[in-house]
Amino acid sequence: MWYKTKASEILGIQYPIMQGPFGGGLSSVELVATVSNAGGLGGYGAYTMSPQEIYALDQQLKAATDKPYNINLWVSDTDAVNGTVTTEQYEKVAQLFKPYFDEAGIPLPPQPAPFRSRFENQVEVILTIKPKVFSFMFGIPTAYILEQCRRLGIKTVGAATTLDEAIALENAGVDMIIASGFESGGHRPSFLAPAEQSTTGTFVLLQLIREKVKLPIIAAGGIATGRGIAAALTLGADAAQIGTAFLACDESGALPIHREMLFSDAAKYTTLSRAFTGRLGRGITTRIAKDLIGKEDRILPFPLQTNFMSSLRKASLEQQKHDMILFWGGQIAPVLRHKKAAALMQSLIEETTALTGTYTR
Secondary structure, X not given: OOOOOHHHHHHOOOOOEEEOOOOOOOOOHHHHHHHHHOOOEEEEEOOOOOHHHHHHHHHHHHHHOOOOEEEEXXXXXXXXXXXXXOHHHHHHHHHHHHHHHHHHOOOOOOOOOOOOOOHHHHHHHHHHHOOOEEEEXXXXXXXXXXXXXXXXXXXXXEEEOOHHHHHHHHHXXXXXXXXXXXXXXXXXXXXXXXXXXXXXXXXXXXXXXXXXXOOOEEEEOOOOOHHHHHHHHHOOOOEEEEOHHXXXXXXXXXXXXXXXXXXXXXXXXXXXXXXXOOOOEEEEOOHHHHHOOOOHHHOOOOOHHHHHHHHHHHHHHHHOOHHHOOOEOOOOHHHOOOOOHHHHHHHHHHHHHHHHOOOOO
């Protein structure tokens, strides 16, 4: 059957369907458990969480499901040199964004405090709680970390946006590779070249990696239906990771207005922008994203830009100025149909089965 792949065998799941691990509070225990209990692999993005919060999260996940699940971290969680920026840099950004803060009737925030990477402390917790799957973005953990994962039986999954990144991940010894196409919603997890230079589509990237890499590949980006899963499997994927379709479900951690926007006409238009976080990411097109095209040199590095924009986001939500808020979403959003994760999983399984029949890898 179509679902008997290397990925489903390695991950210990019935169906090679993975839920994208959303960061920034967009994941939820309920969503992870629903997907995992239905035979897929639920995922939780934990890159903003403290080690203590990750430990508590794992306890909640273990109580909600006895099936495998994935916890995701960012290897590189800051682009700021020494965690900060100069006063001159801050003032340039403040000048550029002042009209938007004025429109919202709120003051400009102060210069962001220095940021210290949390990855090393976070990964210590991963090695303690031992989730079935540890996935990561924006780089490759050290050889020591990957060896410890192997020793503890934790399966490792790295994200690649280019063939070069996939080869680097294979050489490092990860178990599986996500081929992250530029259609995806959320941040572009590039790490060998600038994200703007790493915008290959999912199905092209999948085929490039399949030709050169022996590891199982997970296709991600522009997949929200069984037809998409069947296409990915036909092109050599061993699993599909689905983000936007699960983000739009009631069980996700997304705000109601975010989920509503993903089902609206506005979801037909998405943009890659650095304006909201400092890293390139895809969301529903906003006025700010369009205004700031070509002005990326006047945006703070990640995550300082996120901190800088937080009060504007809050005020814009309260005032329903939705054209000043980034709602993450991929290019596939206009085909979304399901608002319940269990119904989405059932549809994905049934449609893939109908299209593939007894197709085997």
